[in-house]
Amino acid sequence: MEALPLSVGIIPNPVSGSDIRRLVALGTVYGTQDKINIVQRILVGLSVVGIDVCYLMPDAYHIGEAALSRLPKQLRDWQNKVKIIDMPVENCAEDSIYAAKQMNELGVGCIIVLGGDGTSRVVARGCKSTPILPISTGTNNVIPYLVEGTVAGMAAGFVAYHPELIPEISYRSKWLNICMDGNTRDIALVDIAILNGQVIGSKAIWQLEDLDGAIFTRAEAKTTGITSLAGFFTSLSPLERRGLYLRFGEPVICQINAPLAPGLITSIGIKEKRDLSIGDCITVTGPDKLLALDGEREILVSKNQTAEIYLQADGPWVIDVYKALELAAQRGFFIH
Numbered sequence: 001m002e003a004l005p006l007s008v009g010i011i012p013n014p015v016s017g018s019d020i021r022r023l024v025a026l027g028t029v030y031g032t033q034d035k036i037n038i039v040q041r042i043l044v045g046l047s048v049v050g051i052d053v054c055y056l057m058p059d060a061y062h063i064g065e066a067a068l069s070r071l072p073k074q075l076r077d078w079q080n081k082v083k084i085i086d087m088p089v090e091n092c093a094e095d096s097i098y099a100a101k102q103m104n105e106l107g108v109g110c111i112i113v114l115g116g117d118g119t120s121r122v123v124a125r126g127c128k129s130t131p132i133l134p135i136s137t138g139t140n141n142v143i144p145y146l147v148e149g150t151v152a153g154m155a156a157g158f159v160a161y162h163p164e165l166i167p168e169i170s171y172r173s174k175w176l177n178i179c180m181d182g183n184t185r186d187i188a189l190v191d192i193a194i195l196n197g198q199v200i201g202s203k204a205i206w207q208l209e210d211l212d213g214a215i216f217t218r219a220e221a222k223t224t225g226i227t228s229l230a231g232f233f234t235s236l237s238p239l240e241r242r243g244l245y246l247r248f249g250e251p252v253i254c255q256i257n258a259p260l261a262p263g264l265i266t267s268i269g270i271k272e273k274r275d276l277s278i279g280d281c282i283t284v285t286g287p288d289k290l291l292a293l294d295g296e297r298e299i300l301v302s303k304n305q306t307a308e309i310y311l312q313a314d315g316p317w318v319i320d321v322y323k324a325l326e327l328a329a330q331r332g333f334f335i336h
Contacts, residue, residue, distance in 0.1 A: 005052035006160045008153075009103035009130075011096050011123055012039055013115035014061040016138045030137040032061045035114055038135065038149040039067035042112055045153020047078045049333070051160060054082045055106060057099035060091040093122045100126030109160025110319060112152060117143050117225070117294040121189050124175070124316040131159060131170050131317035133324075139204070139261060140225030140295050142190045142218065143173070145321050155321045158328040166317055169324040171239055174217035174278075175315035178291065178299065179308045186293060189316075191216045192309055193226045193292040194284055203296035208260065208268050212289075213247040215282050215309055225295045228258040233270060243276035243311040282309045 012035050039056070046054055056064035064084050071079060085102050089095055096115075100123045103111050110131050113123050116138015123132055133156050134144035145152075159166065176188040195210045205211075205226060218238045219230035229246065230236065233256050236244050251269030260266040276282075284291065287303035301307050328334065 004107055006050070006157075007053040007055060007106065007108045008046055008051055008156045008160050009055045009057075009099070009106075009108040009111040010039060010042060010064070011057045011099050011103075011111060011113050011115075011119070012059065012063045013096060013113075013119040013137070014059040014063060014091075016115035016119055032063060032066075035063050035137060036066045036070070038114060038137070039063060040071060041149030042153035042156075043067065043071060043078070043082065044075065045150040045155075046157050047075055047081075049154050049157030049161070051157050052081060055103055055108060056082060056084045057095065058084050058087060058089050059095065060089055093118075096122045097126040100124075100130075101128075104128045104130045109163055110156040112156050113144070115144065116141050117190050118296050120144060120316075120318075121187065121294045124173070124189060125187060127316055129317070131166055131319050133159070133319040133321055140223065140227070142220070142223045142225065142227050142294075143318065147321050151325060152321060154334070155319065155324040155328065158324055158333055159319055161333070165327065166319075169327055170317045170319045172313065173238065173315035173318050174241075174243065175312050176215055176217065176243075176293075177310045177312050178293075179310065180299075180301075180305065185307070186298060187315075188217075188293040190218060190294045191225075191227045191230070193295075195290040195292060195297070196288060197290050198288045198300060198302075200290065200297045200300065203292075203298070205260070205292055205295060205297070208248070208266055210290075211248050211268065213245065213272075215276070215311070216244040216246070217311070219244060224259040224262055226260070226292065228260065229256060229268060229270075232256055232258040234273075241278050241313055243278075243280070245272075245274040245276055245282055246270055247272035276311045278311055278313045280311050283307070284309065 136144035219236035252271040
């Protein structure tokens with residue numbers, strides 16, 4: 001049987017790193033040119049390790065096309081190995097979901113994701129068993145890595161060559177499954193904030209007056225965003241098979257200071273803490289409850305509606321880019 005070509009996918013979110021937290025906090029702006037440059041460097045890394053095909057998601061800003069047109073002269077012949085997926089561009093989250101599904105069906109060894117936690121979340125809805133390698137171009141980057149594009153491309157190439165090593169160089173992300181009317185409505189990978197209100201408005205959260213509670217898959221004192229409210233209070237590794245539920249308001253347990261966004265410190269009281277086991281459920285009943293998934297308001301729970309949120313352990317495989325690079329170097333993958 002003829003071997004399938006070694007391939008990697010790239011999904012760049014064209015609007016990541018550009019929300020209101022650049023105005024109300026000190027979030028870094030990741031513009032289109034920054035993303036074009038990162039994609040170019042990823043392509044350089046992939047070309048060095050001998051990947052046969054790279055699939056790129058198209059977008060309204062033409063990031064992939066621009067990256068290809070500006071490759072170094074010595075890589076112009078490699079352009080023929082880069083294919084932009086033929087798909088409709090709606091300029092919304094569904095683009096990333098559809099592209100991830102297509103890349104999974106094409107058998108790519110790894111999907112490189114440019115964005116924040118929200119981008120990783122939507123890609124997870126489509127990638128199935130294909131591992132993701134998330135690169136930080138968002139605001140509150142709990143899942144993505146702040147890693148240089150060239151070495152990220154080389155790491156992804158190593159993953160494509162050695163799929164048998166995925167359990168060793170990645171982890172299976174926990175996730176939160178939101179069920180309404182008996183069906184999965186959406187998912188989150190890091191946290192779900194439960195807010196009082198009925199207007200989604202600007203999706204990003206930068207004020208806590210309406211925050212009632214939150215469910216977490218991890219808590220680390222190196223993060224910003226809603227998850228920092230847990231991370232600066234306790235510790236919960238992404239590898240642990242448990243989750244956490246906190247209720248906020250009167251400081252029955254303590255008052256916590258934490259970075260809600262880059263350069264924005266907030267203070268809130270914690271009045272209840274509950275540890276969650278895999279399979280446990282938190283129920284949210286309307287009216288006028290908003291669910292923010294990985295930092296963005298997405299779902300309104302109206303009158304007579306109920307959302308059941310389950311902690312699950314079988315989320316997407318997330319490549320640990322540093323482990324992958326270290327093991328690749330130990331095995332002489334970069335030596336010729």
